[in-house]
Amino acid sequence: MSALSPAVQVAVARVRDEVAALHAELVRYGLVVWTGGNVSGRVPGADLFVIKPSGVGYDDLDAAAMILCTLDGEVVPDTPGSDRSPSSDTAAHAYVYRNMPEVGGVVHTHSPYACAWAARREPIPCVLTAIADEFGGEIPIGPFAIIGDDSIGRGIVETLRGHRSPAVLMANHGPFTIGKDARAAVKAAVMVEDAARSVHLARSLGEPHPIDPAAIDSLYDRYQNVYGQAEPPPR
Numbered sequence: 741m742s743a744l745s746p747a748v749q750v751a752v753a754r755v756r757d758e759v760a761a762l763h764a765e766l767v768r769y770g771l772v773v774w775t776g777g778n779v780s781g782r783v784p785g786a787d788l789f790v791i792k793p794s795g796v797g798y799d800d801l802d803a804a805a806m807i808l809c810t811l812d813g814e815v816v817p818d819t820p821g822s823d824r825s826p827s828s829d830t831a832a833h834a835y836v837y838r839n840m841p842e843v844g845g846v847v848h849t850h851s852p853y854a855c856a857w858a859a860r861r862e863p864i865p866c867v868l869t870a871i872a873d874e875f876g877g878e879i880p881i882g883p884f885a886i887i888g889d890d891s892i893g894r895g896i897v898e899t900l901r902g903h904r905s906p907a908v909l910m911a912n913h914g915p916f917t918i919g920k921d922a923r924a925a926v927k928a929a930v931m932v933e934d935a936a937r938s939v940h941l942a943r944s945l946g947e948p949h950p951i952d953p954a955a956i957d958s959l960y961d962r963y964q965n966v967y968g969q970a971e972p973p974p975r
């Protein structure tokens with residue numbers, strides 16, 4: 741850890757705090773059970789990211805439990821948490837960070853409604869303004885990939901690169917989401933489950949009506965560029 745510059749050490753500490761706190765949001769929004777799912781965050785100004793340890797209960801995921809990794813997915817030795825194995829999705833997160841430099845956070849959950857769409861390998865259609873706002877169109881299906889190597893990460897990148905959606909439903913598995921930071925990726929994970937549930941309910945009542953593409957563009961542009969509060973100036 742002492743090999744890291746003081747500025748990077750400060751950045752690492754901030755990302756550890758953020759990523760640890762965001763894991764509690766997965767529980768709060770009902771997106772995970774037991775130890776399923778994971779959140780990671782890129783360390784600004786360094787080829788590093790922070791991710792949770794594999795198979796550790798959410799009640800035990802404090803900042804010190806987070807694991808610092810290189811963009812190759814290797815644990816940085818002699819750093820807090822490095823005595824444990826990192827998430828089993830570490831290779832996937834690392835692949836995304838190496839190949840999508842604009843991505844600052846990655847999340848994976850097994851949220852039930854999104855997983856149901858993944859099991860059927862059907863994209864979630866853009867039939868609600870909230871889907872147009874956050875996803876800019878349909879929420880795509882990614883390829884079937886077995887956990888443990890770059891396969892899942894490659895599937896996420898191949899599907900989302902150049903795509904508006906920050907979420908991909910990996911076939912027969914579940915949602916992976918990306919964002920400019922870990923908080924944005926968690927928001928996408930919350931919103932993809934909400935969209936999956938609402939469209940499922942709509943389908944149970946009949947065939948939902950698609951939104952005109954021009955309207956989707958307008959809704960997406962407003963939500964991404966006007967909605968909410970102006971970003972505070974950089975500190």
Ligand SMILES: O=C(CO)[C@@H](O)[C@H](O)COP(=O)(O)O
Binds near residue numbers: 775793826828
């Ligand atoms: O999808 C899987 C297992 O198939 C994993 O992503 C688990 O959902 C969480 O694993 P860890 O992050 O605890 O290793």
